[in-house]
Amino acid sequence: MIIVTGGAGFIGSNIVHGLNARDIRDILVVDDLSDGRKCLNLADADILDYVDKDDFLARIRADEGFGQVDAVFHEGACSSTTEWDGRFVMKVNYEYTKALLAWCVARRTPLIYASSASVYGMGPVFREGREFEHPLNMYAYSKFLFDCHLRPQLAGLDSQVVGLRYFNVYGPREQHKGGMASVAFHFHNQLKESGRVRLFEGSDGYGPGEQRRDFIHVDDIVAVNLWLLDNPQVSGIFNLGTGRAQSFNDVAHAALRWMRARGEEGGGIDYIPFPEHLKGRYQSFTEADIGALRAAGYARPFMDVESGVPAYLDWLAAHG
Numbered sequence: 276m277i278i279v280t281g282g283a284g285f286i287g288s289n290i291v292h293g294l295n296a297r298d299i300r301d302i303l304v305v306d307d308l309s310d311g312r313k314c315l316n317l318a319d320a321d322i323l324d325y326v327d328k329d330d331f332l333a334r335i336r337a338d339e340g341f342g343q344v345d346a347v348f349h350e351g352a353c354s355s356t357t358e359w360d361g362r363f364v365m366k367v368n369y370e371y372t373k374a375l376l377a378w379c380v381a382r383r384t385p386l387i388y389a390s391s392a393s394v395y396g397m398g399p400v401f402r403e404g405r406e407f408e409h410p411l412n413m414y415a416y417s418k419f420l421f422d423c424h425l426r427p428q429l430a431g432l433d434s435q436v437v438g439l440r441y442f443n444v445y446g447p448r449e450q451h452k453g454g455m456a457s458v459a460f461h462f463h464n465q466l467k468e469s470g471r472v473r474l475f476e477g478s479d480g481y482g483p484g485e486q487r488r489d490f491i492h493v494d495d496i497v498a499v500n501l502w503l504l505d506n507p508q509v510s511g512i513f514n515l516g517t518g519r520a521q522s523f524n525d526v527a528h529a530a531l532r533w534m535r536a537r538g539e540e541g542g543g544i545d546y547i548p549f550p551e552h553l554k555g556r557y558q559s560f561t562e563a564d565i566g567a568l569r570a571a572g573y574a575r576p577f578m579d580v581e582s583g584v585p586a587y588l589d590w591l592a593a594h595g
Contacts, residue, residue: 276323276344277504280305280331280375281351285449286389286441286496288316290348293497295321303341305331305351316448332371335378346435346504347379349388355455356393356414368417373424376436380428385435387503390512392442392489392561394419401489402564403440403512411556422512435507439499442516442563445583446493447590458523459490459584462530463591470539472527476546479559483546484524486559489516492583495575502573509571516563517577529584536585537592 277294281287282304291302300321307328308314326334328351334341353367372388379386395401396409405423410416422438429436445457452460462472474484481487499515524544531542549557578586 276301276303276342278303278305278341278344278347280328280347280349281389282306282322282325283308283313283316284350285316285452286444286493287348287350288313288320288448289446289493289497290350290500291317291320291322293501297501307351310451313451316451328371332374336374338378338381340382344382344384346385346387347375348500349375349386352389352414352417354414354452356412359413361413364413364417365420368414369421369424372421376425379436380432380434383434385437385504385507387435387437387439387500388421390422390438390440391415391418392440392514392516392563393558394422394440395561397558398560400564401442401514401516401562403514403567425512429510432510435503435510437503437510438512439496439515440513440563441496442489442491442514442561444491444493444496446496446587447594448493457490458526459530459587460591462527463588466530466534466539470534471543471545472530473545473547474523474527475549478549478554478557481559484527484544485522486557487520487522487562488558489518489520489561489563490526490580490583491516492578492587494583495577498575499568499573502575506572511567511571513568513571514563514565515568516561516565517579518563518565519577519579520560520562521580525580526584529580530588533585533588 279287283306302322304322304325393415394408394410396411400407410419445459449456465472476483527544
């Protein structure tokens with residue numbers, strides 16, 4: 276069996292579909308379906324069972340087993356960067372992951388978990404080192420602190436434990452995230468509404484729409500997770516981005532080209548004032564240093580915006 280926490284969410288459900296593509300269906304999904312719309316991410320997937328996240332935590336704290344578990348993909352978390360209830364975030368993200376780590380280590384079960392590029396704060400260096408980590412919100416701090424909890428244990432572990440610091444992920448099955456969904460998803464909706472897309476004006480020395488992020492398609496995220504499943508000798512904390520920053524304008528132009536290729540009229544970019552509440556808390560530049568991941572043996576290329584965005588928009592158009 277393979278356990279996927281957050282398995283009805285964005286990245287978790289894509290991992291489930293990736294496992295299904297390998298003809299793996301012996302999957303236990305753990306999640307919180309208070310927002311029942313997330314079930315749509317699994318409606319076309321095959322799984323063995325589902326357990327609520329609180330019930331799952333109670334069982335692992337009671338040291339209960341789930342039969343033969345070959346690996347755990349831990350994607351479940353409070354991922355809102357605007358959530359300032361620190362007690363809630365630390366319980367859901369930090370304490371939960373500590374309990375799951377202890378359970379997996381005791382059983383020598385591989386654990387591959389979602390960390391976050393948000394641990395680097397404003398950067399400008401995005402390399403897996405304590406000197407470059409400056410979290411600016413509770414979500415980032417909870418991810419950062421667990422990475423710090425894990426680091427001194429890594430050398431003495433007998434089983435695989437991997438933290439993946441996701442950069443700006445976009446792709447299928449993120450529609451339930453609302454305002455936290457990717458800019459590519461919001462562009463799709465804006466194009467349907469008006470044929471135009473909206474971007475922030477300049478900030479932090481960048482021109483309108485020229486803020487730059489490391490945008491990575493969720494298919495590449497899944498590919499790395501499954502590569503780690505195949506390579507249990509690899510442990511550590513790794514950045515997971517493309518290694519190349521691209522501008523929001525690049526994403527917008529990729530979306531506009533997609534629309535025009537479909538023969539649809541309109542197209543253009545509207546630049547809106549930069550929000551006051553984001554000033555000083557907005558990553559105007561991210562770019563993953565993926566040297567450690569490459570050194571660990573992952574050699575496949577990553578999709579750039581020009582190929583990933585139209586592929587995603589095709590999926591959205593097909594799925595309504």
